[in-house]
Amino acid sequence: MKPLYPIGARVTVSDRETTGHMRTPTYIRGKTGMIERRCGSFRNPETLAYGGNGMPEQPLYRVRFLQHDIWTNYLGPPQDTVDIEIYQHWLERTV
Amino acid sequence: MPHDHPHGPVVDPQRLAHYQDMATAVRELLVDKGILTKSQIETKIKEMEDRGPALGARMVARAWIDSDYKARLLTDGSAAAEELGIPVDGTKLIVLENTEEVHNLVVCTLCSCYPRNILGLPPDWYKKRPYRARAVKEPRAILKEFDTIIPNSTSVRVHDSTADMRYLVLPLRPEGTDGWAEEDLTKLVCRDSMIGVRTAKEPREHF
Numbered sequence: 452m453k454p455l456y457p458i459g460a461r462v463t464v465s466d467r468e469t470t471g472h473m474r475t476p477t478y479i480r481g482k483t484g485m486i487e488r489r490c491g492s493f494r495n496p497e498t499l500a501y502g503g504n505g506m507p508e509q510p511l512y513r514v515r516f517l518q519h520d521i522w523t524n525y526l527g528p529p530q531d532t533v534d535i536e537i538y539q540h541w542l543e544r545t546v
Numbered sequence: 547m548p549h550d551h552p553h554g555p556v557v558d559p560q561r562l563a564h565y566q567d568m569a570t571a572v573r574e575l576l577v578d579k580g581i582l583t584k585s586q587i588e589t590k591i592k593e594m595e596d597r598g599p600a601l602g603a604r605m606v607a608r609a610w611i612d613s614d615y616k617a618r619l620l621t622d623g624s625a626a627a628e629e630l631g632i633p634v635d636g637t638k639l640i641v642l643e644n645t646e647e648v649h650n651l652v653v654c655t656l657c658s659c660y661p662r663n664i665l666g667l668p669p670d671w672y673k674k675r676p677y678r679a680r681a682v683k684e685p686r687a688i689l690k691e692f693d694t695i696i697p698n699s700t701s702v703r704v705h706d707s708t709a710d711m712r713y714l715v716l717p718l719r720p721e722g723t724d725g726w727a728e729e730d731l732t733k734l735v736c737r738d739s740m741i742g743v744r745t746a747k748e749p750r751e752h753f
Contacts, residue, residue, distance in 0.1 A: 474709045476655050478682065490638065493710045511709055518704075527686050528698040536709035 452492065454510040455539060460486045462514060462542040472500035475541045479533075483545050484516035487534055495538065509538040598666035601632045602714055603735035605641075605664070606746075607728045610719040616643075623714060627664060634663045642705060643716045644742070649696045650715045651689065651742035653681035654707040661712040665737060672741065682706055692743040715742040722749045 456462055466481035474496050489512055494505025518531040525531070576582045605627060609616035619626040623639030639661060642650035654660065658673040671677050680688050685702045689695070696702055705713050717739040723731060734751075738744040 474656065476706070476708060478655070479706075490709075490711055496709070511711075513711070522683055526684065527702060530701045531685070531703070532701065533682055533704045533706060535706040536711055538709065 452507050452509055452539060454489055454492075454512075456486050456489075456512060456542060456544065458486050458488060461545040462486060462512075462537075463545045464514070464537060465541050465543060471497065473497060475537060476535075478521065479516065479535055479537070482516055482521050484514040484520070487513040487515040490536065493538075495540075509540055511536055511538055512542065513537075514542070594662065594667070597663060599735075599737035599740065600732070601627075601666075602661070602664045602737075602740045603732040604630055605632070605714070606716055606735045606740065607731035609716055610723075610731055611728055616716070619716065632664065637661065637663050638711050639664065639714060640705075640711050641714050641716050642703070642742075644718045644745075646700065646718075648701045648703050649689075649742065650713075651681060651685050651702060651704050652707060652713040652715060653678055653704060655679070655682055656708055659707040659712065661714050664712075664714055665740060669737070689743060692738065694744050715740050717742075717746040720746050720748050 461483060462485070463483045464475060464480050489510065492508035492510045495503075495507075495509045496505065499505035513534050514537050515532050515534050517529070518525040518527060518533060519529055521533060573587065577584055577587070605619060608630065609619050615626065615629075618629070619641050620643055623641040624634045624637060626641070627634050627639060642652075644650055653672075655678045658668055658678075660668040660672060662668070677688065682704050685704050686696060689702070707713055717735065719731075720734055723734070734747040734749065736744060736747055739746045
């Protein structure tokens with residue numbers, strides 16, 4: 452899979468419901484952040500975990516979110532962030 | 547980890563026993579089928595136990611005294627580790643520099659991903675649910691419990707290690723250490739400072 456998102460692009464994490472081995476925590480689903488860096492491509496853990504070969508490889512990104520965009524009651528200052536690794540098939544571009 | 551609310555046991559002992567049984571069964575099968583020998587398993591366990599925070603401390607101390615090394619460390623943590631003879635076995639290591647503007651904190655909310663090649667086995671609190679849940683939601687409260695007060699003018703940047711990267715924090719070099727030898731500096735670099743829950747030790751704490 453080709454990487455679709457450049458550094459700085461605004462992206463939203465898919466809010467899909469899932470079961471099984473996912474590397475996208477529920478607290479970040481549906482949230483919008485910005486691509487911090489590209490991390491290369493890796494085999495997909497969602498099929499790799501069940502005896503599959505994990506192909507095609509998925510581009511992996513680090514996405515930066517403002518804490519206040521994740522938690523409505525975050526207590527710290529506005530510039531605090533969470534950086535988290537998200538695979539491309541979980542991301543949607545946001546204008 | 548110190549915290550201020552009561553709760554029951556974090557891991558159900560019965561469930562833990564189940565996974566321990568499964569691990570033993572898998573190990574025995576691997577040996578019975580001739581895929582691994584007992585001594586290979588023992589050697590690997592010893593290798594993992596021999597790794598510890600002293601490795602990370604060497605990287606940090608070198609970065610404090612050598613700005614070229616620091617630049618390489620921040621560009622490619624894995625290559626910079628191997629440059630000091632610390633094998634990373636393919637781990638993709640990202641090094642996060644603490645500055646006056648940014649304080650970094652590492653967590654794995656999904657499980658307990660940790661830079662084991664560099665820091666050895668993770669502390670128990672790192673693996674338990676209270677830390678994993680709270681580090682992304684109230685990092686400043688967690689930091690305070692480790693006696694780490696970050697002013698509101700400094701960003702707290704949490705790194706959730708959810709997939710294929712591993713993270714090491716490069717703590718700020720303590721004041722009053724100008725001219726120190728690299729080996730003495732390593733003694734100020736505690737494990738917790740490389741996870742980001744504490745700062746490096748002050749000179750007076752160690753000497």
